[in-house]
Amino acid sequence: MKVIVLGAGVIGVTSAYRLAKAGHEVTVIDRQRGPALETSFANAGEVSFGYCSPWAAPGIPMKALKWLFMEHAPLILRPKLDRAMLTWMFQMLRNCTAERYAINKSRMLRLAGYSRTSLAEVRAETGIAYDERMQGTLQLFRTQQQLDASAKDVKALAADGVPYKVLDRDGCIRVEPALKHVRDKIVGGLLTPKDETGDCFKFTNALAAKAAALGVRFVYGRQIAGLDVESGRVRGVLTDRERMSADAVVVALGSYSPLLLKPLGIKLAVYPVKGYSLTIPITDASRAPESTVMDETYKIAITRLGDRIRVGGMAEISGYTNDLGHARRRTLDHSVTDLFPGGDLQKASFWSGLRPMTPDGTPVIGPTKVAGLFLNTGHGTLGWTMSCGSARLISDLVSGRKPEIDAADLAISRY
Template sequence: MKIAVLGSGVIGVTSAWYLAQAGHEVVVIDRQTGPALETSFANAGEVSFGYCSPWAAPGIPRKALKWLFMEHAPLILRPKLDAAMLSWMAQMLANCTSRRYAVNKSRMLRLADYSRTALAELRRDTNIVYDQRMQGTLQLFRTQAQLDASAKDVKALAADGIPYEVLDRDGCIRVEPALAAARDKIVGGLLTPKDETGDCFKFTNALAEMAEHRGVRFAYGRTIRRIVTEAGRAVGVETDAGVERADVVVVALGSHSPALVRPLGIRLPVYPVKGYSMTIPIVDAARAPESTVMDETYKIAITRLGDRIRVGGMAEISGYDRTLHEARRRTLEHSVTDLFPGGDLARASFWSGLRPMTPDGTPVIGATKVAGLFLNTGHGTLGWTMSCGSGRLLADLVGGRPAEIDARDLAVARYAR
């Protein structure tokens, strides 16, 4: 089959790779001039198969009210007269129950663990290089209350067979020696040793180059106008360069996916949640992280990427606005310098990206009610983590092969129930 993949971020490129591996003719279409130039460009760098939780959780509404008044708040709300924003927030609040949290986290872990296997096999088969490290994620707790609250995550990890280790202060320093200088600021942590780190931009570009060598065609610099349908079936995509016909269309446009499928009667509850990052050159390796540390207080990830530190996080609900606010930079600087003052802030770069978030935290992968139209979007903060598993699963679903994991609760149809 000929398949048009819309979007050249990490989800679009991994989808194209696995579709080509399955023998399909693939074209990737994107408005940008190359791969991974939007949300995949400078994300936090963590490939966190174990640290994988929905944002909608018990207690979050109460915490959110407190965060709104913090100087270094992990959540920033800029209200707009936007029906999509209000609907998404209402659905997210409805998922903040213990029952929904357990369901959502379980299926996220299912997909993330599958992606771990897929990425390991891809690395073995291709020798792809992307500043990767395999030393785990340390979720760092500054208060005893945070450590106690991690019990629900430990329960979910244990239920799904994901390796973990609850650490005291000395255990955290054993894993991340540079934390010795900040030992009085921490009480413990939760280590997920199978987690990895890596530069998503480098990975996506390397995989796109390999995919091109395998026959995938990349059509960059094309504005996507609409999905073309005939007799209720997707048959291609119209761009400013004309119509590209295809047997199957895959929408992997992140936060821009809902607008494209809405004219076809598909209500896709994906909304942009802006995140920020800084990339800081390392000047003192002894005061830099070894892998990824998730600062639970500020919801900020501090990751080692080769000779750089990537600091990323926060959730700003402000629509499609990508303004770089200096107050957010100060929050990133505060978190990293408080724990790992081994970088050169004067030479740091500052960036923002729009994470495509679903209200239940789980991405949307699979067929739609329009024949020939598939979705692979809504991964939120976990697109890099879930990319290989999502791409391989999507290829199986498109090709009509039995999926290697249960995908019945991942399609957009779950929102109609």
């Protein structure tokens, strides 16, 4: 079967790889000059199978109001007269209940757990290297209130059989020795030891090369103009240069997926939430993290990637803008230097990307009302984490096979 995958980020490339392994003739189309040059380029680097939570949670509306007045706020809201933004925000608020949080987190953990085994299979199959480490994620609490509030996450982790450890101050330092220099700034943490780290850009490029060796055709530098749909079935893709025919199309365009689908009457609840990152050369390894530390106060992830520290986080709701705000860099600078002053900030590279967020935190994976048209998008901050599992699911669904895990509640039909 001829399958076109739209998007060459980590979601699109893993999807193409799995579809090729399933025996399909696969073409990937992307507007960039190569793979992983947008949201997958410089993300936080954490592969967080256990640290997997919806942004929509009980108490978030009140926290959001407080964050508006913080100098180093994890959430930045720039409201505008944008119907899509307002609709998405209203839907997110509806998911900020204990009941919805439990449902959404369980879905995310199911997919993340599946993705963990799927990523391990990809490593075994390909032998690719991407500055990977398997030393877990430490969610770091600076206040007792934060530590107490983690009980709801512990309950969800236990219910889904995800390994975890609640740590006191000394326990955190045993996991991340560099924290001994700032022990008075922390009270404890939540460790998910099965989590991993790695450079998403390196992984995606290496896997794209493996996919190409399997026969996947990559078409770069093409603007996607629309989908060719006839009699309720997708027939191909229209680009700025040509029409390309297909038996099936997988939309993996991240935040831009809703714009492509809108003319077909498909309302996809995905909106861009901008994140920022710094990549810092390590100058003092004794003051650098060993794996990923999630600074709960600022919602900043500080990750070891080889001889670099990747600092990523924040959520800015401002539409399809990709400017680099200096105030956002100050927040990243503050979090990393406050905990791990082991890098050269003068040589750091500053980046931003648009995360495709759903209001319930769960990605949208599965078929649409148009025959042959499938979605693999809306992964938010967890595209790198969920990529390999999502690719296995979409490959099974396109191939007409029953997925190995329940995927019905991941489809767009849940809305």
